[in-house]
Each structure stands twice: as structure tokens, then as C-alpha cells.
Amino acid sequence: MLRRRMGLLCGILAILAAGRAHAGNASPARESVHILLTQERQLQEQVKVVHRQILDVNEKLKQIDERISEQSGQASTYSLQNQQTVKAMTEKYSIVYLPLAMASQIPVWSWNWEEREQKKSQLALREQAIKEKEQLQTTEKQLREKLRTVSDSIMKATGKVQKEGSIDNLDLEKLASLLAWPVPVSKEVTSDYGWRNLNGNVEFHTGIDVAADLGDPIHASADGVVLFAGSAQGFGNWIVIRHEQGLMTIYGHMFRNGIQVKPGQTVRKGDLIGKVGSAGQSYGPHLHFAVATGMKSGSMVTVNPWSFLEQ
Ligand SMILES: [Zn+2]
Numbered sequence: 125m126l127r128r129r130m131g132l133l134c135g136i137l138a139i140l141a142a143g144r145a146h147a148g149n150a151s152p153a154r155e156s157v158h159i160l161l162t163q164e165r166q167l168q169e170q171v172k173v174v175h176r177q178i179l180d181v182n183e184k185l186k187q188i189d190e191r192i193s194e195q196s197g198q199a200s201t202y203s204l205q206n207q208q209t210v211k212a213m214t215e216k217y218s219i220v221y222l223p224l225a226m227a228s229q230i231p232v233w234s235w236n237w238e239e240r241e242q243k244k245s246q247l248a249l250r251e252q253a254i255k256e257k258e259q260l261q262t263t264e265k266q267l268r269e270k271l272r273t274v275s276d277s278i279m280k281a282t283g284k285v286q287k288e289g290s291i292d293n294l295d296l297e298k299l300a301s302l303l304a305w306p307v308p309v310s311k312e313v314t315s316d317y318g319w320r321n322l323n324g325n326v327e328f329h330t331g332i333d334v335a336a337d338l339g340d341p342i343h344a345s346a347d348g349v350v351l352f353a354g355s356a357q358g359f360g361n362w363i364v365i366r367h368e369q370g371l372m373t374i375y376g377h378m379f380r381n382g383i384q385v386k387p388g389q390t391v392r393k394g395d396l397i398g399k400v401g402s403a404g405q406s407y408g409p410h411l412h413f414a415v416a417t418g419m420k421s422g423s424m425v426t427v428n429p430w431s432f433l434e435q
Pocket residue numbers: 315329331332333411412413
């Protein structure tokens with residue numbers, strides 16, 4: 125993992141250097157396609173890392189908020205206790221002895237004060253985490269812009285056209301951890317999202333290929349409604365589920381009997397929806413998992429699934 129990260133870091137530096145060297149070159153030569161593909165892959169990996177960091181900050185924020193609400197619950201109890209103590213003492217002692225009586229309660233008040241200080245420090249941590257998150261979100265956006273530029277160059281160099289969906293109008297805050305991994309028994313990605321060179325043929329891979337055994341369970345990535353479940357060109361059979369904000373998940377290469385849902389059916393995150401197959405244009409049992417924002421002239425407009433995966 126460390127070696128991978130180091131490699132990634134070197135890759136980013138290389139991209140920055142290459143990006144500069146490339147500026148002003150309107151039509152990249154065909155031999156540069158290889159370099160562009162490498163840049164694209166490194167940027168895609170970087171998107172994953174930043175997304176993971178955003179999820180980590182979200183988790184940190186959740187914990188801070190829990191501590192703050194716990195503390196404010198305690199603080200209001202103490203404050204009520206203090207008010208009651210003062211009231212009781214005012215009734216019990218004359219104005220002369222009241223300061224003395226109150227002084228005897230100092231440990232209680234100082235505890236209360238400590239609680240307030242702790243709350244202040246939690247709020248400071250919260251502010252810091254929010255800033256951190258904003259920076260990461262900016263980085264993620266910049267990476268997406270760089271990817272668009274590299275992708276445009278690949279299209280120019282290869283003559284291939286790939287229209288990706290835009291996620292700029294989506295509420296990414298809400299969708300950041302919408303999707304669960306669809307094949308819990310396997311994390312093995314054999315071909316990732318993005319441009320790839322398949323036996324000398326450069327093409328855009330619209331999803332993530334997850335290698336698994338035939339019949340391994342496929343689970344719904346999030347709550348939603350099944351739009352399609354049946355045969356689809358290239359995929360053998362597919363399932364398409366529509367989720368919040370119009371986001372869709374696509375599951376491909378199942379055999380006909382591997383489809384366990386029907387169009388119109390409501391599914392919950394984690395429900396069994398199908399079984400891994402190898403139908404259609406497939407090189408072995410795997411799930412092709414894609415995320416789309418819509419449909420245009422009969423084909424899905426896909427986006428990077430890693431921007432929505434919870435892990
Ligand atoms: Zn695939």
C-alpha cells in the first residue's frame with residue numbers, strides 16, 4: 125500500500141511536469157497516447173485517494189458532532205443543577221453567608237467550566253475538519269477538470285468519442301457514500317473505470333470490472349427502483365437501478381437465470397439482486413458495475429463510480 129502511494133505521488137509529480145510540457149500542443153501525436161493513458165490512470169487513482177480522504181473527514185465530523193451533542197446534554201444537566209443549588213442556598217442562607225455557601229460549591233462549577241472548555245475545543249476541531257474537507261473537495265474538482273483535459277486529448281489522438289456525464293449539478297455531499305460495493309465476496313478489480321488499452325485498441329471502459337466466481341451474489345448498491353432487468357447488448361443481461369437524484373447503477377454480464385429482480389421493483393441497499401455471470405462480451409466470470417446520470421440515444425451516460433462508493 126505504501127509503495128502504491130509512493131508510486132502515486134511520483135505519478136502526480138510526473139503528471140504536473142508532463143502537463144506543462146504538453147501545453148500548447150494542440151494535436152498530440154499518436155505515440156503520446158500511451159503517455160496520456162498513463163496520466164489518465166494516475167489521475168483516476170488520485171480521485172479514489174481524495175474520495176477516501178473525504179469519507180474519512182466525514183467520519184471524523186460525525187464523531188465530533190456526537191461528542192458535542194453528548195457534552196451539551198451533560199452541560200445542560202449541570203447548569204440546571206447549579207441553578208437549583210443557587211436557589212436552594214438563597215432560600216437557606218442569609219445574604220451574608222451566601223458567598224461562603226456558594227464557594228463550597230466551586231468544584232461543581234469548575235467541572236461545568238471544564239465541560240464548556242471541552243465543547244469549545246470540539247467546536248475548534250469541527251471547524252478545522254470542515255476546512256480540511258473543503259480543501260479536499262476543491263482538489264477533487266480540480267482532478268476532475270484535469271481528467272477532462274486528458275480525456276479530450278485521448279479523444280483527439282485516437283478519434284474515439286466518449287461523452288461522460290457531468291456530476292457538477294449533483295449534491296455530492298449527499299451522494300459521497302451512497303453506494304455500497306456490489307459484490308461483497310470479491311474486491312478484485314480486473315479492469316477499472318476510464319480509458320484503457322485492450323490489446324492495442326484504446327477504448328473507454330464505462331465501469332469497474334469485479335472478478336468473482338460464477339453465481340456469487342450481487343447486491344443492490346443503494347435503495348432504489350429497478351428500471352431494467354433483462355437482456356442488453358454487450359452485457360448479456362443487465363440490471364439498472366435508479367437511486368436518489370436520478371443516479372443509476374448498472375450491473376452487467378449476468379446469465380438470464382442470474383437476474384433476481386423485476387422492473388418496477390423497489391430494492392433496499394444490500395438486497396440480493398443477481399448472480400455473477402459471464403454473458404455478453406466477457407473474458408471470464410465478472411460483474412461490470414457502472415454508474416450513470418442519464419440515458420442519451422439509447423446508451424447510458426456514465427460517470428466515475430468511485431465518486432459515490434462508500435469504501
Ligand atoms: Zn466492464
